[in-house]
Amino acid sequence: MTLTAVLDLSSVRISERCTACGNCIITCGPLALLPAANKPQVVDQRCNGCGECIEVCPVGAITEVDQRTVDVRTDEPTWPVSGQTP
Ligand code: SF4
Ligand code: SF4
16 A cells, blocks of 8 residues: 655656757756666756746756655655646
């Protein structure tokens, strides 16, 4: 049995469409996007869900995830696609 809790947190996910242009990294005020090998790395704990990175991405590679579900026994997070019921 899985025990989950839905937290009111937001973050983003970056798809393979990313061309590593760096626009989102420069735009992100809280420094939630870090340079990495193929695409930026998302630091969920820093993201405030402002959506500015989504606006500046020229290829539509960034998607907001608006609910985080956590297994309260293991504290393992899962990130459902925005709009899906966890
Ligand atoms: S939604 Fe805002 S805070 Fe989160 S990664 Fe994008 S620009 Fe940064
Ligand atoms: S703005 Fe879009 S294409 Fe550019 S690095 Fe960020 S996710 Fe990749």
